[in-house]
Amino acid sequence: xxxxxxxxxxxxxxxxxxxxxxxxxxxxxxxxxxxxxxxxxxxxxxxxxxxxxxxxxxxxxxxxxxxxxxxxxxxxxxxxxxxxxxxxxxxxxxxxxxxxxxxxxxxxxxxxxxxxxxxxxxxxxxxxxxxxxxxxxxxxxxxxxxxxxxxxxxxxxxxxxxxxxxxxxxxxxxxxxxxxxxxxxxxxxxxxxxxxxxxxxxxxxxxxxxxxxxxxxxxxxxxxxxxxxxxxxx
Numbered sequence: 173x174x175x176x177x178x179x180x181x182x183x184x185x186x187x188x189x190x191x192x193x194x195x196x197x198x199x200x201x202x203x204x205x206x207x208x209x210x211x212x213x214x215x216x217x218x219x220x221x222x223x224x225x226x227x228x229x230x231x232x233x234x235x236x237x238x239x240x241x242x243x244x245x246x247x248x249x250x251x252x253x254x255x256x257x258x259x260x261x262x263x264x265x266x267x268x269x270x271x272x273x274x275x276x277x278x279x280x281x282x283x284x285x286x287x288x289x290x291x292x293x294x295x296x297x298x299x300x301x302x303x304x305x306x307x308x309x310x311x312x313x314x315x316x317x318x319x320x321x322x323x324x325x326x327x328x329x330x331x332x333x334x335x336x337x338x339x340x341x342x343x344x345x346x347x348x349x350x351x352x353x354x355x356x357x358x359x360x361x362x363x364x365x366x367x368x369x370x371x372x373x374x375x376x377x378x379x380x381x382x383x384x385x386x387x388x389x390x391x392x393x394x395x396x397x398x399x400x401x402x403x404x405x406x
Contacts, residue, residue, distance in 0.1 A: 176402035180320050183397055187316025188271060191325065194309030196278035199223065201303040202286020204372025206310060207350035207379060208327040210357040214370040218360065224276035231268035234326035235261055238333040245337055261333075263323045271325065303374045310378070311385025319390070319397060343383075350379055 198205045205213045212226040238261045246254040285295070285302045318328060335345035354371060361369035398404070 173402070176400070179397075180322070180401035180403070183316050183401055184320040184322050187313045187318075187320065188267075188325070189274060189313070190309050191313025191317060192271060192274040193278055194306050194311075194313055196275055196282055197302055197306035197309060198374065198378065199279070200282050200285050201299045201306060201374055202284070203299055203303050204374035204376070205370045205378070206382065207353040207357075207375060210353050210370045210375065211360070214357045214360050217369050218364050222276065223279060224272040227275060228268055228272040231272070231326040232265060234330040235264045235268070238264070238326070238330050241333045241337050260323060261329065264326045264329055267323050268326055303377060304381075306374075307378055307381040308385055311382045312389050314382065315386045315389040315394070316397070319394060319403065320401060321403060346383075347379075 195206060195209055198209070199213055204210075209227060209230075212230040213223060215221065216223040216226040239258060242254075242257050242261060245251075246257070251257070285299050314325075314328070318324065324332065331342060331346050331349050334349065335342045338345065354375060357370055358368060361367055361371065
């Protein structure tokens with residue numbers, strides 16, 4: 173039992189670190205970021221703020237929305253585990269604080285592949301390679317951390333909360349939520365910077381690629397990880 177708890181904790185922490193690495197690489201490629209961080213990234217770029225700090229603010233907003241949705245749902249459809257659900261929501265705040273510090277740490281050490289003396293065409297293959305690596309890391313990190321069923325990342329938590337409230341599947345809700353984030357990001361860029369900020373081919377590839385990476389990782393490693401960590405596969 174102790175060994176299973178150990179594996180579960182290790183997979184969860186490593187998954188969050190890989191996820192943070194993937195999201196940071198996504199911003200460094202300069203080809204457009206993942207929809208879930210597009211609002212915080214564009215805001216940090218437009219106003220010259222710290223990306224990790226803006227992501228923390230965004231995550232706190234997500235958690236606040238989750239708390240409201242779960243509270244309202246609990247009043248209309250009482251559940252035995254209502255207090256546990258609200259506790260898991262609140263625990264996302266300290267998780268977010270730690271997670272966004274890793275975003276800043278990786279951001280400080282990783283080079284910006286979109287800058288330099290090379291022209292856009294000369295630098296594009298390298299940036300595309302970095303983007304692909306970012307998508308792989310994001311998918312693997314998300315799959316590892318989510319499958320351990322501990323405290324979810326607020327970006328995933330809010331999607332699940334909305335899906336529960338509107339009685340739709342998570343995939344459909346995720347697509348709608350990504351579209352909402354992209355719309356907000358485009359609007360902020362055009363209104364405040366007169367250009368698109370954080371939205372590009374990388375955004376499209378992230379929408380398509382991250383889900384596929386999660387599915388592939390779960391197919392090849394999901395059962396083994398579940399067995400080691402004592403997680404029942406539904």
